[in-house]
Amino acid sequence: GAGVSQTPSNKVTEKGKYVELRCDPISGHTALYWYRQSLGQGPEFLIYFQGTGAADDSGLPNDRFFAVRPEGSVSTLKIQRTERGDSAVYLCASSPGGSTSYEQYFGPGTRLTVT
Amino acid sequence: GEDVEQSLFLSVREGDSSVINCTYTDSSSTYLYWYKQEPGAGLQLLTYIFSNMDMKQDQRLTVLLNKKDKHLSLRIADTQTGDSAIYFCAETILTGGGNKLTFGTGTQLKVEL
Numbered sequence: 001g002a003g004v005s006q007t008p009s010n011k012v013t014e015k016g017k018y019v020e021l022r023c024d025p026i027s028g029h030t031a032l033y034w035y036r037q038s039l040g041q042g043p044e045f046l047i048y049f050q051g052t053g054a055a056d057d058s059g060l061p062n063d064r065f066f067a068v069r070p071e072g073s074v075s076t077l078k079i080q081r082t083e084r085g086d087s088a089v090y091l092c093a094s095s096p097g098g099s100t101s102y103e104q105y106f107g108p109g110t111r112l113t114v115t
Numbered sequence: 116g117e118d119v120e121q122s123l124f125l126s127v128r129e130g131d132s133s134v135i136n137c138t139y140t141d142s143s144s145t146y147l148y149w150y151k152q153e154p155g156a157g158l159q160l161l162t163y164i165f166s167n168m169d170m171k172q173d174q175r176l177t178v179l180l181n182k183k184d185k186h187l188s189l190r191i192a193d194t195q196t197g198d199s200a201i202y203f204c205a206e207t208i209l210t211g212g213g214n215k216l217t218f219g220t221g222t223q224l225k226v227e228l
Contacts, residue, residue, distance in 0.1 A: 004157075031213060042119070042203050042218030043158070056213055091157060101214055102146045102207065106158040 002026065004107035006092050012113045013082055021077040021110045025094030031101060032075050034067055035091040037109070043091055049075060050097070082114045119219035121204055126225045133191040135222045137204030140185060144206040147180060148216065149189045152201045161189070161202075191224075199226045 005024045013019050025032050031050055035043035045059040049069045057067075064082075069075040079086055089111050093104040118140045127133045139147070148163040164171045164178045164187075171178045177190040191198055201221040207214050 033213070033215070035216075040220070042205070042220050043216070045215045045217070048213040048215060050213060056215060059215075093158075095214060102163065102209065103160065104214065104216065105160060106150075108155075108157040 004092055004094050004105055006090075006107040006110050008110060009108065010111045010113075012115060014115055015082060015084060017082050019079050019082055019112065021079075021090050021112070023075045023077070023092030023094075023107060025073065025075070025092070026096075026105060027073075028096070029094035029105075030072070030097035031095035031104075032069060033093040033095070033104060034075070034077050035093065037089045037091055039088075046077070046090075079112075082112075084114045087112055087114045119204055119206055119217055121202075121219040121222045123220065124223050124225070126227060127194050129194060129196060129226055129228050131194055133189075133194045133198070133224055133226075135189045135191075135202050135204075135224065137187040137189075137219055138185055139187065139204070139206045139217075141206060141208065141217075142182075142185065143208050145209045146207050146214075147178075147187050148205040148207070149176075149178065150203040150205060150218075152203065152221070154200075158203065194224075194226050196226045196228065199224055 034046040037043040048056040052072045064080045067077045089109040091109045093106045149161045150158040175192045179188045203221045204219040205216040
């Protein structure tokens with residue numbers, strides 16, 4: 001497909017477990033963003049990658065959250081020792097970079113439920 | 116700091132115009148956006164406006180920006196039932212660190228027959 005894809009679409013896990021959420025950006029997009037959307041709220045920024053490097057991780061809530069983008073394409077958001085408060089929809093967005101870096105295109109999200 | 120506010124709910128009749136309002140606090144905002152989110156779906160970029168503009172029109176959508184009052188609005192002409200969704204206003208400041216979006220809480224638009 002041509003859009004941003006995220007897997008899994010839904011993830012249910014027990015408190016204390018480790019989870020990985022995957023994002024496949026639009027081909028050729030150099031910038032990748034992760035956001036978290038809690039129920040009834042707008043998305044909140046977590047981390048931004050330009051290429052392989054995390055250029056801005058100021059939105060990560062604590063050190064249980066980590067993200068990688070080793071080859072500058074697919075990204076994985078990793079959450080250790082999950083807590084019930086981590087339950088939310090995790091959204092990924094990609095951006096072409098360059099002169100159109102202001103356009104971000106979002107994936108459908110991964111709904112994480114921590115029981 | 117950055118803060119974006121929207122009213123929570125708007126109800127209109129099919130065929131009428133809808134106006135969704137947003138206020139923001141950061142005068143350094145470079146771009147302002149409107150995204151649409153349908154139930155269970157991701158965010159769809161509807162339109163955006165650069166901060167040195169005061170109006171942008173795109174088919175049924177008109178964006179108005181009052182930079183002095185830090186007020187952004189989205190007008191949807193001839194609103195249809197398919198326009199029922201949550202609409203998010205967002206702002207960003209372009210820096211070397213990227214294009215981090217700050218979203219409002221969203222306005223739920225309900226279109227009634």
